Amino acid sequence: MTIELRNVTKTYRSRRTGRKTVLHDINAVFERGHSYGILGVNGAGKSTLLRIICGAERPTFGEVRKDVSISWRLGFASSFNSSLTGMENLRFVCRIYNANIQEVSDFVEDFAEIGNAIHEPVRNYSSGMRSRLAFGLSMAIKFQVYVIDEALAAGDFTFQEKAKAEFERRRKESDILLTSHMPKAIEEYCDRAGVVHHGRLEMFDSVEEATDYYEQVTRK
Amino acid sequence: MAKQLPTSEGYAAPFSTRWFAELGQCLTIMVRVIFAVILRESRTRYGNSNIGYAWAIIDPLVTLAVFVGAFSALGRSSPVAAPITVFFVTGIIPLFFWRGAVGQAANAISASLGLLSYPQVMPADIIIARLLLEAATTVIVFFLFLIGLNILIGVSPSWFFGDPLQLLLASLGLFYFTIGSAFLSSSLARILPIWKNIWGYMSRPIWLLSGLFFTLEQLPTGIRAYMTYNPVAHMVEWFRSAAIPTFDSQAYSIFYPMAFATIALIIGLVIDRMLLLTGDEEIVS
Numbered sequence: 001m002t003i004e005l006r007n008v009t010k011t012y013r014s015r016r017t018g019r020k021t022v023l024h025d026i027n028a029v030f031e032r033g034h035s036y037g038i039l040g041v042n043g044a045g046k047s048t049l050l051r052i053i054c055g056a057e058r059p060t061f062g063e064v065r066k067d068v069s070i071s072w073r074l075g076f077a078s079s080f081n082s083s084l085t086g087m088e089n090l091r092f093v094c095r096i097y098n099a100n101i102q103e104v105s106d107f108v109e110d111f112a113e114i115g116n117a118i119h120e121p122v123r124n125y126s127s128g129m130r131s132r133l134a135f136g137l138s139m140a141i142k143f144q145v146y147v148i149d150e151a152l153a154a155g156d157f158t159f160q161e162k163a164k165a166e167f168e169r170r171r172k173e174s175d176i177l178l179t180s181h182m183p184k185a186i187e188e189y190c191d192r193a194g195v196v197h198h199g200r201l202e203m204f205d206s207v208e209e210a211t212d213y214y215e216q217v218t219r220k
Numbered sequence: 221m222a223k224q225l226p227t228s229e230g231y232a233a234p235f236s237t238r239w240f241a242e243l244g245q246c247l248t249i250m251v252r253v254i255f256a257v258i259l260r261e262s263r264t265r266y267g268n269s270n271i272g273y274a275w276a277i278i279d280p281l282v283t284l285a286v287f288v289g290a291f292s293a294l295g296r297s298s299p300v301a302a303p304i305t306v307f308f309v310t311g312i313i314p315l316f317f318w319r320g321a322v323g324q325a326a327n328a329i330s331a332s333l334g335l336l337s338y339p340q341v342m343p344a345d346i347i348i349a350r351l352l353l354e355a356a357t358t359v360i361v362f363f364l365f366l367i368g369l370n371i372l373i374g375v376s377p378s379w380f381f382g383d384p385l386q387l388l389l390a391s392l393g394l395f396y397f398t399i400g401s402a403f404l405s406s407s408l409a410r411i412l413p414i415w416k417n418i419w420g421y422m423s424r425p426i427w428l429l430s431g432l433f434f435t436l437e438q439l440p441t442g443i444r445a446y447m448t449y450n451p452v453a454h455m456v457e458w459f460r461s462a463a464i465p466t467f468d469s470q471a472y473s474i475f476y477p478m479a480f481a482t483i484a485l486i487i488g489l490v491i492d493r494m495l496l497l498t499g500d501e502e503i504v505s
Contacts, residue, residue: 055339060498072338079334083264095256096340 002145002175003030003053003070005201007062010048022048024199025062030145032068035176037186037207039214040196046179047073049196050147053177068144075149078134082123086114086133089122097141104140111166112136113159132159139166147177164189183211249340257335257349265353276357277364280312284365287433299438301466306379309365311432314459317358318398318452319423324350325402326409326416343492347406351399382465390455390462393478397455400481403488410495431456436471444471451477 010023022045030036030053040046051057052064054073072079080089090108094101109118112132114125122130138146146167167176167189180186186193186207193210194203197217204210232239287308291298298304328346335341369375381387408415430452436444437457447453448471457472 051337054337056337058496058498079337081260081264081334084260088260088263092256092260093338095259096253096338098252 002032002066002068004028004065005053005062006065008052008059008064009061010045010052010057011060022199023052023059023201026201028194028201028203030175030177032144032175034192035178035190037190037193037210038177038179038196038201039181039183039186039193039210040179041181041218044196045199046196047149049201050149050177050179054147070145071138071141071143071147072134073147073149074135074138075131078122078130080122080130080134083121085121086118086125090118090133090137093137093141099141104137107140108133108136111139111162128156128159135163139163143174145175145177149179150181183207183214187211250342250345253341253345254349254352257341257346258353260335261349261353273357277361280316280361280365283312283316284308291433299435300460300464302379302464303375305369305373305375306464307460308432309362309369310380310460310463311456313358313362313365314394314456315427315430315432315452316361317354317394318401318455319427320358321351321354321398321402322405323419323423324354325406326419328406329410343406343410343496344403344489347402351395351402355395355398379465380463382467383462386462387459390459393474394455394459397451397477397481400483400485400488403492404484405488407488407491407495411491426450426452429453431460435460435467435469437469439471448473448476451480 005026005028008023008026009021011019011021013019026049038046038049048057050073052059053066054070055064056073080086081092084092087105090105091101093099094104105118109115112118112129112135114129114133117125117129118133122133125133167174176189178186178189190207192203192205193207194201195210195214195217197214202210202213204213232242284305288304291304298307300307325347328350329336329343332341332346335346336343366377366380370377405415405419409419429447430450431447435457436447436453439447454472454474454477457469458474458477460467461469461472
């Protein structure tokens with residue numbers, strides 16, 4: 001067992017629109033040694049599901065059990081403070097994960113290829129630089145499961161190749177949990193997949209089955 | 221590999237070996253996170269202002285100058301048998317600390333939502349980090365005042381250490397009082413966004429009513445009865461009694477502000493826990 005979701009329900013409350021249940025009673029197990037893709041149209045609840053798995057949010061009901069280290073959500077949004085420099089943000093993350101700052105910064109400088117910009121405030125970064133920094137940092141800290149929201153859209157083609165090569169090298173020790181609304185992106189990295197539709201999660205043992213189901217429910 | 225966080229795999233019986241081990245693990249993570257947040261906050265807190273940390277000393281200094289100036293212009297003498305600067309500094313220091321910390325706590329969570337997406341960072345960590353940073357700043361400002369007054373107008377530092385043990389107790393009491401107020405303030409801000417505005421309007425009058433320019437003891441009994449409802453005034457009076465060698469007020473209570481702080485702390489922590497359990501940061505907004 002790696003990550004187990006038990007009866008996970010997530011409801012958001014808003015004064016304007018009232019209650020909205022984003023995830024309905026989700027039960028799923030993500031096993032070690034497999035990389036999972038999560039398919040779903042925009043707004044289906046993929047990101048909420050990932051936030052709950054990462055521990056960034058708590059479910060309204062149910063529980064998440066996990067016995068692996070899970071990265072923060074990698075993707076477009078970053079939790080970096082934009083008035084601090086990349087290096088200062090890096091140090092902060094190292095401190096809360098108890099990682100060696102020197103080793104991590106060496107790795108990130110080599111991997112993220114942002115050069116001297118690491119000493120610039122993050123607000124001056126392009127979104128590509130931001131996600132390359134977040135990505136390199138998570139690679140340096142070495143998690144057992146990498147959670148990636150909306151595919152590996154970070155950076156240009158060369159960077160994506162580099163990231164893919166790095167994941168390939170880590171196959172033995174690290175798994176990926178990837179969301180996308182494009183089945184193609186998931187086929188590339190994952191061997192199992194699930195589909196989030198109307199707040200419910202359906203898990204499949206192969207990406208093809210998931211893709212078929214996904215196309216079936218979204219065509220309607 | 222990154223260190224794994226404590227899992228929710230079952231619950232350890234209280235006071236068992238495993239329970240202590242898990243508690244130790246959680247406390248280690250908490251200390252690490254608070255330390256990291258302190259370092260981060262010390263860089264971001266005055267980030268938008270060019271004078272940076274200097275503001276932390278300029279703000280109380282201006283207040284001191286204004287009040288000393290007003291008192292001399294009105295020809296009033298110090299309400300205690302000590303130099304007027306000593307009287308004001310012993311009021312300004314606790315009040316700036318308290319007001320600063322409560323204001324910081326009100327903004328702590330909404331300004332740190334990015335940080336909270338890291339699972340090991342909890343709302344309480346951010347509040348504690350801000351409190352510690354504020355306390356350290358206050359201690360530094362206090363000593364700068366001491367040195368500055370001694371050099372510029374020859375006020376001996378001994379005016380501030382009438383009873384060192386009492387001063388230590390009063391400072392710890394003030395810290396506890398501020399912890400309670402800060403947790404309540406932060407929780408109120410999370411369930412009632414308007415709290416920040418209310419605090420903005422409230423903080424100045426409260427501050428003036430808390431004994432910045434008077435002592436509870438000098439007030440006539442009638443007014444004093446009303447003024448003693450304000451727990452902050454008791455804290456200031458206690459701090460002054462402990463610090464100023466020639467002043468020993470009989471008009472303050474230690475029990476009242478401590479009870480206030482305990483109730484505030486409990487309410488603050490209960491709201492925090494409720495928000496965590498429902499996983500619902502904006503309950504009413």
